[in-house]
Amino acid sequence: MAFLRIILPVIFPLLISLPVSADIQPFFQKHCLECHNADSKEGGLDLSGLKMQDDQFRTFLKIHDRIESGKMPPPGQERPAKAELQNVLTELDAFLIRAEQLQYPDEARTPTRRLTRVEYENTVRDLFEMPGLQLRDRLPADNSVNGYDKNSDALSISHVNLARYLEAADLALDYAIATQPEAPTFQQHKVSLASQYYVRLLIQSNGGAVFLKDKKPDPDFIPVDGRQHIDQGLHERFGMFETESAVGVFRHEDESFLPWTQGFAAIYPGRYRIKTSLWSYTWDKGEVKPSRGVEAMRLSVKQLQGHGLGQDHPSYVIGYYDAPSIESQEHEFVHWLNPGESIGFNVASLAPVHIYHQYKRNLYSFTGPGIACDWFKIEGPIFEEWPPHAHRILFADLPLKPFDPKAKELSYPRRTIHKQVMSGAKNHSDPFPGYWTVQTDQPLEDARRLLSQFLPIAFRRPVSEEMLDSYAAQVQNRLAAGDCFELAMRWVYRAALCSPDFLYHVEPDGKLDDHALACRLSYFLWNSMPDQELMQLAAERKLSNPDVLPQQIERLLQDPHSNRFVKDFCGQWLKLREIAATDPDKKLYPEFSTYLQDSMVLETEAYFRELIEQNLDASYLVKSDFAMLNEKLAVHYGIEGVSGPQIRRVALPPDHPRGPFLTQAAILKITANGTTTSPVPRGAFVLDRLLGQPADPPPPDVPAVEPDVRGATTIREQLALHRDHVACAACHAKLDPPGFALESFDVIGGQRARYRSIGEGDSAERGSIDPFIHISFKLGPQVDPAGTLPDGQQFQDICEFQQLAAADSHLLLTNMARQFAVYSTGREIRYRDRAAVREIVARVESQGGGLRTLIHELVQSELFQTR
Amino acid sequence: MIHWWRILFCGITFTALMLPAVVRAEEQSSTFQLYGISHPEREADLKQILQMIPAISDYQLNQSGDHITLTYEPLELFAPQEQEQLQKNLPIPAEKTEQKLKELISQSSRNTFELLPAAEFSEEQFTRIEIPINPLDCKACRFAVYSYIAKVPGVVRAKISTEPSLLTAWIDGSQTSHEALLKILTDKNVPLPEDESAAAP
The missing domain is CATH 3.30.70.100 (Alpha-Beta Plaits)
Structure with a gap:
């Protein structure tokens, strides 16, 4: 084999450096050479002297695909007979397969690949049952190939990765290992929004917040009326902010107001129960009245830096919660918090209003919406057992005993003293419990026992005796060097978490064994390690059983862990990870907000989830009779009757353009640049991601088209010259039509008949834009969404384009099969995989063409079950 | 038969025991x-x-x-x-x-x-001054105004009233004055009626 690896690249060009075969040459002469000869070279292709060499693989691949799809010979030319066509395709097929096999002689379809950083984080979280452990951002960003970081070609490793893996393993072990015999004290605290200094400032002086009692202004702390309350510090000493009153907030977060519940910050890592009571109202110059509907309060986790002072702390969103009109609604959820984390909040559905500037801090001259919070209750940490699972998976039931850190005979672990980092927090750390560590009278026996339990779970497959011996030997070495038992075991656990057996997908050549199948299935649908049930089935060699595997696919899809698949797949396939890559121009799109942006992502993920849940066919990628919306999106899309921040299925009238991925705001934002749209990137996205027919990259010396934000000319007009150029026409004939259809939507996915401009144009009507948002953009030229597909079919608008695109559901389904295959197997679809994909698609189509069926068929296919 | 001396002895003992508690x-x-x-x-x-x-x-x-x-x-x-x-x-x-x-x-x-x-005084010994202030509905704000004035050297007593909305202070004229107190209030941004603000040094 090694001989072949050396010799083949040398002789390969000779082996297939052949003239075009006898079956193909007559076909070329009859149907192709008239245009593709040495003189005319239409499309840059000269078939007259073409030889079948390895560097012509891509050329022959294109030739094959053009002929197979019927695009060549072009419309209007004599069509080849069926048998003739079949012959030439068979010849080309044989060449391409042979060429590809020679290029990758004995390489498995999927090369060895490591876990992506998302997979790594999920795996460690699930291994230790610590769902909020933050590890991903500590690791170097993964590369991606064709948008997928799971692609093995993207997953390199360097000394930087290894250094970070060591740090990440240390952090995980720090959190996992119990350092005291009893769980940290369970504490319950009630916290007001007024615990936060900046909220107090709003109440006391700026007018951005107010105390409310019994759904009215609190008479003990009247709202500012153009004058601020005197001396905030004294008000604090007076206890004015320690009240049972609700806090109503008008001010949306911005660069100087990023609030969180300053009365609580987690000290110990663990699960915390968070409850809150929310409602909304209309403030009418000092009176509290019913609100315009269900408003949305955004809750997030703030990771405090230092003593929690200052404003800007990294955060991530937990979710958006209903604040109904006047009637308080309680919300409750359990969430993992790491030390120093607190709960941030934002009145997300309110437009930015500055009472201080715009109303001279006089709340008696302001009428507008507000969101009130009666209280926050935070309790925890919650432990069902102690020591928790994370510790038990490392040390089982070995007892914790006190130790003297100053003792010289052994090295003992250093302990971190848990302290409250946030000034003014109500929850406090427990008294220092002393120094405790796991101890045993038979360290070597216990080490082996613990490793024999931990390693197979961590490595996701059985572990050989030799491997066990090598890890146990390391424990022995560390004990001999003077480490206590905990330190010795920690050493090898860290090594295990940084070993290839943990960091890499271990897959045997050829057909996957049950353990590799369990991993591949789990990392596909849960983006993480297999659970106990999958591992058990794999150990019993039952997983690949055709009666068992479908049940497991269903189980995984129905489990909440599959939301990770939804998020990760949509993040890569539809590039949702790039949703925040551009900031829409504030003058052109003043209605844009992070709430709208988050809603966009939720829509796309929920829609994908719905396609899987309902087993809908691939035509729903481009056309739909429903959408997944919340009120924010519904208003944005001009759809009535949706209230509140929760995403739900909304039926649409026939021929409504909204609903499918094609017309979702997230996709439309990702394919724009924040200021202008262009048919080219949007068309390229549709071709590549939805239709599976990516366009060739542009020639290297093509300049970018500069958009005209003055509104004098449209992008269509600017592209016209571009498109008429012979060298550009072939690609743009395919790229532009979907892009033109999508010109009906602006950079944030709103539908438009005219372009917005900041220069010339007519006055714009407010429409559904919040009355508190100032608009200054104008309306420029009309949008022309009409176009002609390469096959000559014409459309006048986005709806007609959707009809045409949805008609070829086979194409759409084939694309989805490819996308799922790339994502789940970690490898591009090569030419030799096409037959397998065709077979999968055919089986799915025979069962109705649903995407859930596609997942089943893919997992049960040889393509999936072979490395 | 009850012996009187036994009763007397119990009474004395009881009193002796209770005495420290009474003292405490x-x-x-x-x-x-x-x-x-x-x-x-x-x-x-x-x-x-x-x-x-x-x-x-x-x-x-x-x-x-x-x-x-x-x-x-x-x-x-x-x-x-x-x-x-x-x-x-x-x-x-x-x-x-x-x-x-x-x-x-x-x-x-x-x-x-x-x-x-303690420093009881008779109001006649000191000068009573009144400074109108804008109505303050918040008790902490009223206290704030009081706190700015009550400990100023020369101020022996201060009060805030709501109707009328006044700061009333009794001062030793040799140590402080109406103008000095007005300046303090102005510097602390205490809301004053327009004519009082104009009169502030």
């Missing part, structure tokens, strides 16, 4: 100047604060609210560990108990009430 339970009263009653509603706040100190059994405010007489059990003011030590040297010096009272009142009220040395 001896209450004292002290009078202080009180900082913190800026307006009448503050008396309710004061009552709440005093209830947080079990050693204080009673209090009396003078008519103008700037002096208070507290009745308390001195030993109970101190933490149990300290009480053991103090019991060895009873009675507790007055300065010590008074200092302790001051600390407890200040801490419990977050320094919004303070005990100062």
